[in-house]
Amino acid sequence: MGDTLKKSNNVEKFDIILVGYGIAARCLLREFAKSDYFSKKKILVVYNDDVFPPCSLNTTSIVCRSGVQKGISDLGDFIFDSYEEAISFYESHPECHEQGLQHSLTDQSPKGREDFIRRFGHCDSLNTLGDLSLSESFEGVSFKAYFIDPSKCLSALEQAYIEKLDVTIKKLTCREVLKKEGHLQLDCGCESFVTNKVIIASGAYSKFFQNNLKQESLTKSKFVSGSYIVFDDCDFGNKSFVLANRHYNLIYRRRSRQIMIGGSTVKEDLLCASVSELKSQYNFFRDLLKGDLVLPAFESGTIKTGLRHKGQKRRPFFGELEKGPFGNIYSMTGLYKNGFTFPFLGAKAISKLIQE
Known part of the structure; x- marks a missing residue:
């Protein structure tokens, strides 16, 4: 079985089929565009944002290394290396981001403060948020x-490959990846496609393929819902900032003049928000700031939710799920809270595997 498949009268054939079209898929295509190996490959992308809302567009999308260092754990190494890889892209595309500070607060309990100092090595007195002065300082x-x-x-990533690769993009729902003798078949209901290389890069929805892809990275992963409330037309100065309290944040985006409040929620496998939980987080930050930053009324905000994919022990998976006479199945999964950094490193790993 060669890399390039011939035409069939029944179904269209592609060299590579990519399931998903969020940041993971686009990082893969950007990486492919760097290599001559992929320049003559016929690539198909299938996705359906109406059926599977992408987490890429339903997230607060803050990238912060938060003091993570190399050489302490394999997860820490993933976080550090992918951060460095991602930042090289963001720094060269200033239209994609703005910069500011993330202020992580200490836990108020004695043990919490002790654990905080053990993790970060110190804590400081915080008396500003962006360019706002606070009447009472915090530790963090x-x-x-x-x-x-x-x-x-996503647009900047697309520009890196759209003119360099032979890519067909179809808005279809992938129902199943079928393993046939000599090939893989993608069942999309009204259409089917044949290939010998499938890459699953569909975030949390990758779990839907685990019934016929018995791989530990999928079977031991899980959905994690992340909800946040957005307030528009807010003016809290000329500097963006994050106020982080454990698993949830208050974020001010200067460029879009938005305040966002939220984080991981208790409904781990539902694409819906816990309004009472968001209201509790809103009240925490409102009371903490004591008038220094007056939040809009809770009822005036818009609530958004995205499903993230948490891998076993928070580890991402970039690699080959299965190999056989049908071909090769690869996946980039478990991006969880590092969705805007892990894909840059994962794309390199999968691109290298395919070319071996």
Whole structure:
């Protein structure tokens, strides 16, 4: 079985089929465009944002290394290396982001404060948010953060490959990846396609393929819902900032003049928001700031939710799921809270595997 498949009278054949068209898929295509190997490959992308709303466009999209260092754990190494890889892209595309500080607050309990210092090595007195002075200081640490504009990021990634690769993009729902003798068949209901290389890069929805792809990275992964409330037309100064309290944040985006409040929620497998939980987070930040930053009424905000994909022990998976006489199945999954950094590293890994 060769890399390039011949035409069939029944179904259209492609060299590579990519399932999904969010940041993971676009990072893969951007990486493919760097290599002559893929320049003559016929590539199909199938996705359906109406059926599977992309997390790429339903997230607060903050990139911050938060003091993570190399050499402590394999997950820390993933986070560090992918951050460096992603930042090289963002720095060369200033239209995709703005910069500011993320202020991570200490836990108020004695043990929480002790654990915080053990993790970060110190804590400081925080008396400003962006260019706003606070009447009462807080304890915590501050880190450089990138405030990614998801739509502009996806567009910039697309520009890197759209003229360099032979890519067909179809808005279809992939129902199943079927393993046939000598090939793989993608069942999209009204249409089917044949290939010998499939890459699944569909975020949390990758779990839907686990019934016929028995691989630990899928079977031991899970959905995690992330909800946040957005307030428009807010003016809290000329500097963007994040105020982080454990698993949820208050974010001010200067460029779009938005306040966002939210984070991971208790409904781990539902694409719906816990309004009471968001209201609790809203009240926490409102009370914490004590009038220094007056939030709009909760009822005036718009609530958004995205499903993230959490891998086993928070580890991402970039690699080959299965190999056989039908061909090769690859996947980029488990991006979880690092959806705007992990794909840049994962794309390199999968591109290298395909070319071996």
